[in-house]
Amino acid sequence: xxxxxxxxxxxxxxxxxxxxxxxxxxxxxxxxxxxxxxxxxxxxxxxxxxxxxxxxxxxxxxxxxxxxxxxxxxxxxxxxxxxxxxxxxxxxxxxxxxxxxxxxxxxxxxxxxxxxxxxxxxxxxxxxxxxxxxxxxxxxxxxxxxxxxxxxxxxxxxxxxxxxxxxxxxxxxxxxxxxxxxxxxxxxxxxxxxxxxxxxxxxxxxxxxxxxxxxxxxxxxxxxxxxxxxxxxxxxxxxxxxxxxxxxxxxxxxx
Amino acid sequence: xxxxxxxxxxxxxxxxxxxxxxxxxxxxxxxxxxxxxxxxxxxxxxxxxxxxxxxxxxxxxxxxxxxxxxxxxxxxxxxxxxxxxxxxxxxxxxxx
Numbered sequence: 001x002x003x004x005x006x007x008x009x010x011x012x013x014x015x016x017x018x019x020x021x022x023x024x025x026x027x028x029x030x031x032x033x034x035x036x037x038x039x040x041x042x043x044x045x046x047x048x049x050x051x052x053x054x055x056x057x058x059x060x061x062x063x064x065x066x067x068x069x070x071x072x073x074x075x076x077x078x079x080x081x082x083x084x085x086x087x088x089x090x091x092x093x094x095x096x097x098x099x100x101x102x103x104x105x106x107x108x109x110x111x112x113x114x115x116x117x118x119x120x121x122x123x124x125x126x127x128x129x130x131x132x133x134x135x136x137x138x139x140x141x142x143x144x145x146x147x148x149x150x151x152x153x154x155x156x157x158x159x160x161x162x163x164x165x166x167x168x169x170x171x172x173x174x175x176x177x178x179x180x181x182x183x184x185x186x187x188x189x190x191x192x193x194x195x196x197x198x199x200x201x202x203x204x205x206x207x208x209x210x211x212x213x214x215x216x217x218x219x220x221x222x223x224x225x226x227x228x229x230x231x232x233x234x235x236x237x238x239x240x241x242x243x244x245x246x247x248x249x250x251x252x253x254x255x
Numbered sequence: 256x257x258x259x260x261x262x263x264x265x266x267x268x269x270x271x272x273x274x275x276x277x278x279x280x281x282x283x284x285x286x287x288x289x290x291x292x293x294x295x296x297x298x299x300x301x302x303x304x305x306x307x308x309x310x311x312x313x314x315x316x317x318x319x320x321x322x323x324x325x326x327x328x329x330x331x332x333x334x335x336x337x338x339x340x341x342x343x344x345x346x347x348x349x350x351x
Contacts, residue, residue, distance in 0.1 A: 078296065078302075080296055080297050080299070081296070092295075135295075147292075147296075148291075148295055151295070151296055152295045152296060153295065153296050153297050
């Protein structure tokens with residue numbers, strides 16, 4: 001099953017896909033653009049992977065002080081970063097290189113601590129799409145790891161749908177792509193994850209407890225390009241969803 | 256806290272002072288950190304900005320008690336306990 005959380009006509013609703021857009025739990029059928037899309041589940045800790053596709057690591061190699069990865073490169077993000085489908089993200093005028101990152105987001109459904117690889121997938125509730133924007137200018141600055149690059153207000157887009165794990169027989173064969181103003185700029189497959197989902201759950205749960213609602217952003221393949229205010233960025237993962245975001249300039253944020 | 260830019264932090268392990276640091280020694284003062292961080296993320300009441308640790312931070316072992324004291328702020332006390340070996344883990348981890 002796919003489900004979303006939306007605001008409509010003064011209330012929050014659960015909603016489901018419908019041929020004309022979406023259907024609220026109370027039966028109303030609506031077009032996609034008339035509702036406000038929220039992140040599709042109550043989000044706990046946001047765990048983000050850097051360099052989890054070999055081709056993207058190569059793409060970044062010149063800017064990084066780390067190279068060979070013995071362990072996953074992981075960091076956390078705060079709740080202020082999250083926004084839903086069809087939201088607006090600030091594109092700072094002074095940034096030289098801001099790019100999207102299309103990622104499979106893995107949602108934890110059952111408490112996980114010291115979980116072995118063989119048992120890991122039973123802790124997954126489901127999946128959604130993430131656009132994990134980055135301002136690359138700050139990749140190796142004082143505010144590491146990745147705080148200023150990635151922990152930016154409204155720059156972690158999640159949605160539109162939460163998709164039950166049972167409906168995704170193999171999350172490691174999903175094709176993903178990004179379109180900027182309708183042009184495909186990034187393509188990849190979750191088959192190319194350096195650390196696959198069971199490996200990530202085994203690794204993370206070896207030193208921290210994962211809880212229901214926590215989400216693992218599994219990283220992005222190569223093909224990231226600079227985006228600008230006014231651009232529409234669509235991140236798609238086959239079978240999971242098509243996540244739309246629009247970049248807006250500083251003026252809308254009083255900067 | 257008029258003097259937030261110059262606070263002494265005293266760390267004790269098992270009752271013995273092992274480290275003293277001063278916030279005035281920070282590379283970036285508090286006002287600068289707040290200005291930098293709020294450029295890209297909004298801080299709300301209840302959010303915490305941790306200002307980092309001075310050089311020479313002491314080490315402590317499982318079984319020891321620690322206290323971190325800051326004049327005018329308070330003293331934070333606690334104890335370190337070991338993690339059970341992998342084979343002995345259960346869904347609830349007993350403490351000694």
